[in-house]
Each structure stands twice: as C-alpha cells, then as structure tokens.
Amino acid sequence: MDYVRKVAAIIEKDIAAELHTREMISAMLVFSALATLIFSFALDLRGELAEAAAPGVLWSTIAFAGTLGLSRSMAREKETGCIDGLLLAPVDRTAIFFGKAVGNLLFMSVVEVALLPLFSVLFDVGLMRARILVVLVLGTVGYAAVGTLLAAIAVNTRAREVMLPVLLLPLAVPVLIAAVRATGALLEGAALSQAAGWIRILVVYDLVIVAVSLLTFGYVVEE
Amino acid sequence: MKRDKDNQRPTNDLIGLLLAGASGVLIITALGMVFLYAPRELTMGDVQRIFYFHVASAWVGFFGFFVTFLAGVVYLTEGGRRWDILGLSSVEVGLTFIIMTVVTGMLWARPVWGTYWTWEPRLTISAVQLLIYVAYAMLRGSIEGAEREARFAAVYGIVAFVTVPLSWFAIRWWRTIHPDILTGGEGMAVTPRMIQTLIVSILAFTALYGTLLRQRIRLECSRDRFTRLRLQLERKLSAY
Numbered sequence: 001m002d003y004v005r006k007v008a009a010i011i012e013k014d015i016a017a018e019l020h021t022r023e024m025i026s027a028m029l030v031f032s033a034l035a036t037l038i039f040s041f042a043l044d045l046r047g048e049l050a051e052a053a054a055p056g057v058l059w060s061t062i063a064f065a066g067t068l069g070l071s072r073s074m075a076r077e078k079e080t081g082c083i084d085g086l087l088l089a090p091v092d093r094t095a096i097f098f099g100k101a102v103g104n105l106l107f108m109s110v111v112e113v114a115l116l117p118l119f120s121v122l123f124d125v126g127l128m129r130a131r132i133l134v135v136l137v138l139g140t141v142g143y144a145a146v147g148t149l150l151a152a153i154a155v156n157t158r159a160r161e162v163m164l165p166v167l168l169l170p171l172a173v174p175v176l177i178a179a180v181r182a183t184g185a186l187l188e189g190a191a192l193s194q195a196a197g198w199i200r201i202l203v204v205y206d207l208v209i210v211a212v213s214l215l216t217f218g219y220v221v222e223e
Numbered sequence: 224m225k226r227d228k229d230n231q232r233p234t235n236d237l238i239g240l241l242l243a244g245a246s247g248v249l250i251i252t253a254l255g256m257v258f259l260y261a262p263r264e265l266t267m268g269d270v271q272r273i274f275y276f277h278v279a280s281a282w283v284g285f286f287g288f289f290v291t292f293l294a295g296v297v298y299l300t301e302g303g304r305r306w307d308i309l310g311l312s313s314v315e316v317g318l319t320f321i322i323m324t325v326v327t328g329m330l331w332a333r334p335v336w337g338t339y340w341t342w343e344p345r346l347t348i349s350a351v352q353l354l355i356y357v358a359y360a361m362l363r364g365s366i367e368g369a370e371r372e373a374r375f376a377a378v379y380g381i382v383a384f385v386t387v388p389l390s391w392f393a394i395r396w397w398r399t400i401h402p403d404i405l406t407g408g409e410g411m412a413v414t415p416r417m418i419q420t421l422i423v424s425i426l427a428f429t430a431l432y433g434t435l436l437r438q439r440i441r442l443e444c445s446r447d448r449f450t451r452l453r454l455q456l457e458r459k460l461s462a463y
Contacts, residue, residue, distance in 0.1 A: 146382065146386075149378070149382065150379075150382075153362070153375045153378065153379065156366065156371065156375070157362065157365040157366050157375075158365040158366070158367070159365050163361070163362065163365060166358045166361055166362075167358050167362060167379065169354075170351055170354040170355045170358055170383070171355065171382060171383055171386045173351050173386070173390045173393065173394070174386060174389035174390045174392070174393040177390075177393040177394065177397055178393050181396075181397065197396060198396075201389060201392060201393055201396075204389065205386075205389050208385055208386075208389070209382070209385075209386075212381060212382055212385055213382070216299070216378045216381060216382065219299050219374050219377070219378055220374070220375065220378055222374075
C-alpha cells in the first residue's frame with residue numbers, strides 16, 4: 001500500500017507540473033494535429049483509402065507524438081534536478097519507473113482521446129469503438145513503458161531529443177505492427193476474438209517490457 | 224604489481240592466430256563446397272548458391288546480438304570492463320554480418336522475386352536488427368563517461384534483444400513469402416549435399432566471427448592500455 005502511495009505521489013507530481021506549464025500536452029496535441037494534416041495531404045486520405053490508411057496514420061501519429069512527450073518528461077526531471085531528489089528519497093527504483101511510466105501513459109492517453117474524434121470526423125472512419133480502445137490502451141502501455149526506460153537513457157546522452165526516436169522506434173516495431181493490424185481488423189468490423197493473435201502480441205510485449213524495465217531501470221538512473 | 228602487469232605489451236596471440244587459420248581453411252572449404260559440391264538448384268539455378276552465405280551471415284548476426292545480450296546481463300550483475308568490451312565488440316562484428324545478410328538477401332531477391340526488396344519476414348527482421356545495431360552504436364558514441372556508457376549500452380542491449388522474438392512473430396504474421404528451406408515447404412528442393420554445404424558455411428562464418436571478435440577485443444584492450452599509459456606519463460610529467 002505504501003508502495004502504491006509512492007507511485008501515486010510521483011504521478012501526482014507529474015500531473016501538477018504539467019497543469020502548471022502545459023508544455024508537454026499542448027506540444028503533443030498540436031504536433032498530432034499537424035501530423036494528421038500532413039498525412040492527409042501526403043496520402044490524399046478520402047473514402048476507402050482513408051479507411052485503409054487510418055490505423056497506420058493513427059499509430060504513426062501516436063508514436064511520433066509519444067517521443068515528444070517522453071523525452072520532454074525526462075528532460076524536465078533532469079533540468080529541474082527532480083530526478084536527483086527522487087533518487088535520494090527512500091523510494092524503490094521500480095516505484096520511480098512506475099510513476100514516470102504511468103504519467104507518460106496518462107499524457108499519451110489524453111492525446112489519443114483527442115485524436116480519435118478528430119480522425120473520425122476528418123476521415124469519416126468509425127474509430128470510436130470500445131474494442132478499439134482496448135487495442136489503444138494495450139499498445140500505449142507497451143510504448144510508454146519502453147519509452148520511459150529509453151528516455152531515461154536518452155536524456156543522459158549528448159544528442160538527447162534526437163537520440164530517443166533512434167533508440168525507441170526499432171524496439172517498438174512489434175507494438176506498431178500489432179496495434180496497426182489489430183486496429184485495422186477491428187475497424188473493418190471484426191470481433192475482438194478475430195484480432196486475438198495481434199492482441200496477444202501486445203499483451204506479451206507489455207508484460208515482457210514492463211518486467212525488463214523494472215529489472216534494468218535502477219541501472220539507468222543510478223549515478 | 225598489478226599495474227605493471229596490466230600495462231604489459233600484448234604477447235603474441237596464439238588463439239587469435241589459430242582462429243584466423245581455422246576461419247581461412249573453413250571459408251575456402253565452404254567456397255569450394257558452395258560452387259563445386261552443392262548441386263545446382265532446379266528452379267532458381269546458380270543464384271541460389273548465395274543462400275549458403277546469406278543464411279550463415281544471418282545466423283552470425285543474430286548470434287552476435289545474443290552474445291551482447293549475455294554480456295550485458297553479466298556486466299550489470301557482476302560488473303567488469305571485459306564484459307562491456309565483449310558486448311561492444313560483438314555488436315560491431317554482428318553489424319558487419321547483418322549488413323551482409325541484408326545485401327545478399329537483396330541480391331538473391333532480385334532474380335528470384337523480381338525485386339530487390341520485398342517486405343518478406345526474414346529480410347525485414349534483418350533490417351530491423353540492423354537498425355537496432357546502428358542505434359546501439361550511436362548510443363555508445365553519444366554518452367560521456369566510460370562507466371555510464373557501459374551501463375546504458377548493457378541495458379539497451381538487453382531490452383533490444385528481448386523485443387527481437389516479438390518483432391519476429393509480428394513481422395512473420397504480417398508477411399509470409401520466404402522459401403521455407405529447412406522444413407521443406409514450397410520454394411526449394413533440399414538435398415543432403417545442400418545441408419552439408421550450409422553447415423560448413425555456418426561453421427566458417429562462426430569461426431570468422433570468433434576471429435574478428437577476438438581482434439576487436441584486443442583492439443579495445445590496447446586502447447585501454449594506451450589511455451592508462453598516457454595518464455601515467457602525464458602524471459610523471461606534471462610531477463617535474
């Protein structure tokens with residue numbers, strides 16, 4: 001219970017900081033809108049093409065917007081010296097990881113919640129379904145978890161913001177493929193069970209990545 | 224005195240020489256078998272002979288990554304500069320082989336499938352692997368401090384490695400048109416001579432991996448020694 005309270009405190013801190021500055025979510029939202037615009041210019045998304053391309057465009061937007069938020073979230077820890085404070089506090093390293101990862105998950109979810117209606121309106125595709133939400137959550141959990149771990153690494157490199165996408169995207173390949181395929185299948189009206197294979201990949205990815213991150217996060221933040 | 228022992232000039236490397244000799248002999252044997260011993264494939268013709276080196280380099284590329292994963296685990300649990308050196312050397316050598324896999328795959332795909340690049344699972348996973356290797360190398364290049372570099376690289380090597388099987392499943396479900404060689408299937412008729420040639424090629428490439436790995440490790444050790452000697456020299460000079 002004590003552990004959960006510590007995790008919650010870290011999440012609370014991130015939310016408070018975000019409500020105060022609003023720099024992360026607003027950047028992610030504007031970026032997502034711009035990315036959507038650029039995709040629709042580049043691919044001329046109308047009619048059947050829009051339906052076929054929507055899952056890919058959605059997840060590409062989420063992935064790229066995600067890297068913005070993830071690197072910002074860690075850079076803020078570093079700039080304000082907050083991470084040093086967290087490390088000094090009598091808190092388990094895994095609690096710090098959970099706190100940061102859940103915070104990132106929340107911020108990405110906010111962006112997704114805004115993206116879904118936007119996509120539904122702009123491209124006339126029915127993304128607003130409960131089944132698609134399941135895929136969205138599962139995909140974002142894995143992406144935010146591996147992203148949090150790698151952002152903690154990237155923030156300590158010379159290139160920082162440039163480094164995170166280079167490290168993260170090749171490792172996110174399974175999430176992106178599975179999430180795009182599952183979203184596509186559900187969009188075509190398939191039942192959840194028909195996308196079970198893809199969903200299983202997402203679940204396994206989430207579990208494996210969270211486990212590995214918990215084991216290795218301590219080595220990333222210690223100095 | 225330990226410091227003096229560390230700074231000794233490296234002696235002649237007998238194991239390295241043996242490895243190099245073994246790789247030389249095995250590679251010549253493999254070349255001979257590929258061109259003279261293995262039969263001409265029925266549908267694909269002589270182009271198929273690239274297969275032996277393609278598969279062998281793919282195997283070594285993945286094996287190299289596995290070695291980096293293990294070295295990372297040992298480094299994090301026990302520490303020790305040598306595990307870090309092993310991990311970084313294995314990635315660099317593996318990178319060479321994975322590039323070779325992708326290039327030979329493309330050369331093979333052109334006459335057989337009529338295009339240099341198809342999003343075929345095994346070719347795609349090799350490309351993903353290639354990008355991970357490149358990211359690993361870039362990461363190492365942009366971190367200050369040797370200890371921190373080693374720690375981060377070990378973590379990245381571990382996380383990257385565990386995503387590979389999942390990438391493999393995801394890509395495989397996504398696309399499947401590769402000739403399924405060892406399980407028969409469509410694609411290629413396999414004869415025992417082909418299997419023998421493949422095994423010798425894999426042995427040859429594994430020996431070559433060992434040779435290159437050993438030389439890369441020695442290079443890194445020489446660098447460490449150079450750094451230590453320079454520090455000592457600077458200390459002596461500043462004492463005057």
